Amino acid sequence: MIGHIFRLNKHWGNCLTTCLLLLAFSGSTLADQEEENKKEYSVKAAFIYNFSKFIDWPELASQKSNEFNICIIGSNPFEKETLSKLSTKKTKAKNVKFLNISPYEKLPPCYIVFINTPENTVRQGIIRASKKHNVLTVSDQENFTSNGGAIELFTSNRKVRFKINLAATKRAGLEVSSKLLNLAIKVENREAQQ
Amino acid sequence: MILRNLPIRQKLSFVTMLTSISSLLLISLAFIIIDINDFHNNTEAKLQSIAKVTAFNSTAAISFDDKEASTENLNSMNKISNIYYAVIIKSDGSLFSQYHGEHSDAINHSAYLSSLVDTLPDCNQSSLKINQLTVCETITLNGEDIGRLYIVARLSDLYIELGYRLITTLIILLITILIAYLLSRRFGNIISEPIISLSNTITEVTNNKDYSTRAKYNENDEVGLLAKGFNDMLQQIQYRNKALRLHQDKLEDEITLRTGELFSTVTQLKEAKALAEKANNAKSQFLSQMSHELRTPMNAILGYAQLLRLETSAPLSANQLDHVNEIINAGDHLLELINKVLDLSHVESGTLEVSIENINLQYCVEECITLIGPLAIEKNIAVINNLDSDIYVLADYTHIKQVIINLLSNGIKYNKIGGTLTIDDCSQHKNKVCFSIRDTGHGLSDSQLSRLFKPFDRLGAENTSVQGTGIGLLICKQLIEIMKGKISVSSVIDEGTTFAITLDAASTADSLSLPNTMADNPLAISHPDHKGCVLYIEDNPANLKLVKAIITDHMHMEFLGAGDAHIGIQMAIEFKPDLILMDINLPGMDGFTALKELKRTTETASIPVIALSASAMPRDISRGKTAGFKNYLTKPIKLEELSLTIIAALGPNTAN
Numbered sequence: 123m124i125g126h127i128f129r130l131n132k133h134w135g136n137c138l139t140t141c142l143l144l145l146a147f148s149g150s151t152l153a154d155q156e157e158e159n160k161k162e163y164s165v166k167a168a169f170i171y172n173f174s175k176f177i178d179w180p181e182l183a184s185q186k187s188n189e190f191n192i193c194i195i196g197s198n199p200f201e202k203e204t205l206s207k208l209s210t211k212k213t214k215a216k217n218v219k220f221l222n223i224s225p226y227e228k229l230p231p232c233y234i235v236f237i238n239t240p241e242n243t244v245r246q247g248i249i250r251a252s253k254k255h256n257v258l259t260v261s262d263q264e265n266f267t268s269n270g271g272a273i274e275l276f277t278s279n280r281k282v283r284f285k286i287n288l289a290a291t292k293r294a295g296l297e298v299s300s301k302l303l304n305l306a307i308k309v310e311n312r313e314a315q316q
Numbered sequence: 317m318i319l320r321n322l323p324i325r326q327k328l329s330f331v332t333m334l335t336s337i338s339s340l341l342l343i344s345l346a347f348i349i350i351d352i353n354d355f356h357n358n359t360e361a362k363l364q365s366i367a368k369v370t371a372f373n374s375t376a377a378i379s380f381d382d383k384e385a386s387t388e389n390l391n392s393m394n395k396i397s398n399i400y401y402a403v404i405i406k407s408d409g410s411l412f413s414q415y416h417g418e419h420s421d422a423i424n425h426s427a428y429l430s431s432l433v434d435t436l437p438d439c440n441q442s443s444l445k446i447n448q449l450t451v452c453e454t455i456t457l458n459g460e461d462i463g464r465l466y467i468v469a470r471l472s473d474l475y476i477e478l479g480y481r482l483i484t485t486l487i488i489l490l491i492t493i494l495i496a497y498l499l500s501r502r503f504g505n506i507i508s509e510p511i512i513s514l515s516n517t518i519t520e521v522t523n524n525k526d527y528s529t530r531a532k533y534n535e536n537d538e539v540g541l542l543a544k545g546f547n548d549m550l551q552q553i554q555y556r557n558k559a560l561r562l563h564q565d566k567l568e569d570e571i572t573l574r575t576g577e578l579f580s581t582v583t584q585l586k587e588a589k590a591l592a593e594k595a596n597n598a599k600s601q602f603l604s605q606m607s608h609e610l611r612t613p614m615n616a617i618l619g620y621a622q623l624l625r626l627e628t629s630a631p632l633s634a635n636q637l638d639h640v641n642e643i644i645n646a647g648d649h650l651l652e653l654i655n656k657v658l659d660l661s662h663v664e665s666g667t668l669e670v671s672i673e674n675i676n677l678q679y680c681v682e683e684c685i686t687l688i689g690p691l692a693i694e695k696n697i698a699v700i701n702n703l704d705s706d707i708y709v710l711a712d713y714t715h716i717k718q719v720i721i722n723l724l725s726n727g728i729k730y731n732k733i734g735g736t737l738t739i740d741d742c743s744q745h746k747n748k749v750c751f752s753i754r755d756t757g758h759g760l761s762d763s764q765l766s767r768l769f770k771p772f773d774r775l776g777a778e779n780t781s782v783q784g785t786g787i788g789l790l791i792c793k794q795l796i797e798i799m800k801g802k803i804s805v806s807s808v809i810d811e812g813t814t815f816a817i818t819l820d821a822a823s824t825a826d827s828l829s830l831p832n833t834m835a836d837n838p839l840a841i842s843h844p845d846h847k848g849c850v851l852y853i854e855d856n857p858a859n860l861k862l863v864k865a866i867i868t869d870h871m872h873m874e875f876l877g878a879g880d881a882h883i884g885i886q887m888a889i890e891f892k893p894d895l896i897l898m899d900i901n902l903p904g905m906d907g908f909t910a911l912k913e914l915k916r917t918t919e920t921a922s923i924p925v926i927a928l929s930a931s932a933m934p935r936d937i938s939r940g941k942t943a944g945f946k947n948y949l950t951k952p953i954k955l956e957e958l959s960l961t962i963i964a965a966l967g968p969n970t971a972n
Contacts (some may be wrong), residue, residue, distance in 0.1 A: 165381075172379040175458050213458060301376035307387050
């Protein structure tokens, strides 16, 4: 738990650095920046939840568990209120549930994994593991899809967008709805770096 | 209705065209309605499918709040020209994305959106307004409503298409009308031409009265039958006309023939009538002449015989007196005969004048009995009048008296000595009066009765001493008939004969009073001497001499004689006689002219003039009286009558 907090703090440190930088360039207040950040992550959480609707997981219906787990690896950037609100919803006839998991835990029963760890090796490991276990990998880290991730969230023009790596979803055995593909800004079909 | 007066061809055209136009219009209307419906349904289905697809495709954009992607998605509707507005509203009511078609920029969005939501509160429906169709589609994602899609389509295309269809329909309609008109003309001619031809034939026949004309026809339809019937009728008329003409010709011939016959008959009849009239006139003239010519010598004979009988200076011996009486009797009889013949001729020629009046029968009969009294006394015959005093008849007084006297004198003349003559009332009906005269003579046989009213048949009495003319009963019968009466006779041999007369009854109120005629009163004879001068104008010297003898010798008056009218008038002026006796048939100036002359001359105007003429016809007598003669005496002169008339004319002033 302490590690958790630490990591979180560290993350916050990163964030803070970014925020400060942003603040230095934009001249906006720290509080404004923080508020903006919170809003952005709540949108990202909603995006992650919405992805579940446009992607089909193989043998999902045959799973005994009544929960649709969305796992967060690394520090949790989302507000508690946002997650608890989304947890009341259902997708694919299952209850949405957000889980914080360690990089070393088994990926299943996760359907979506939000990777928020700065460590490249961990990230690569998870991407590799996702291919075996039909897991959708999502991250807001730059070049995530270029590095073999499935969906990469990014902000453009103060709006949250996403990229889809079709090769990655295909390798993971996931069917992505064309509707989702239509919304994706950039569709890449690149193999993950070995 | 105007259609009624149109020719059949136009009627047919009208009906055909009306039928085709109406059916075509109905069909077109049906098609247009179906089309509109189809178009609506199609448009709606199309819009709904578009909405479904768009909604489906919009889920991701809504989910990821990608307005650009959604707008891009909606903009794909620009391929469909009639969509002019589309909008996606999120479930929270906020506008997510929208599409503007052409000319939709002017929409006031917030108001328009709320009106859209109001129009379709429950989604997945469609709303049809006059020119726009709105569909709504709920956008769902995994069973969750995430928004609504509204698509508004303009229906102007529909109306444009509808217009095209209408134009097409109209063109087809016009073509159809044209074809229908041409066809109806073509086929109308087939129907109307025979009728027009027949009608023309009928007009021709009516105008020309040529019944040998025949209607032409080629068809065996109703019109053909009509024409055939018309032809048959014409044939019959022709036959009838021929028969009629034949009959007419025959009739005309007949009429001409009959008219000719009639004309000849009429001509013959006219000729016969003229002849008869001429003969009748000749007869009347002859009788009149005869009467005059006979009376003139009779005047001398009877006059002098009477004078002889009255001779006082040298009275005749008994034997001589007897002879003179015979002369007078024979003369009287001859005179009676002449009078009766004249009467008969008058009755037969219908010139007898009657004046019907109310007559008391009993009085009339009494008078007649008085007149024939001396005759009855002579034969010792009792005359019994059984009539009541209140019987009145309608008759001419003179003529009924003539009849009764005739019958009474017959009843006396042919009776036994000492017999009776009875007058009885035999009335049976209320309006008729009947009276009978019954004698007790020898009676008449049936054959005698049948000859009784024949002229100049005296039934054998001509061989007896009884004097008669043989025409008395005939005159009686004819006089009674003129007075609208009847005379009948019945007889029993050795018992007697009965004559019955029936006349119309008269009312008792205004019966004629007793007529007083001097001539009928022979008992009033007196011979007083008179002073005075009488002028007699007469061309016949025998008559002049006779009257001179009567006036001077018998009446002891002064006498002047003139041979003609001129001398007479001069003498009258010179001597101023008290009385003038005037013959009518005078040489040079006749009696009527002389009378006028006398009346005009002041010296002679007051002298009474008495006519003394042989013209004894009633017409002559009445003419004389109206001309102004004081009296009119007929020849032969009766001594007493002449003397009484002279005395009466002179009046009491001259009487001494």
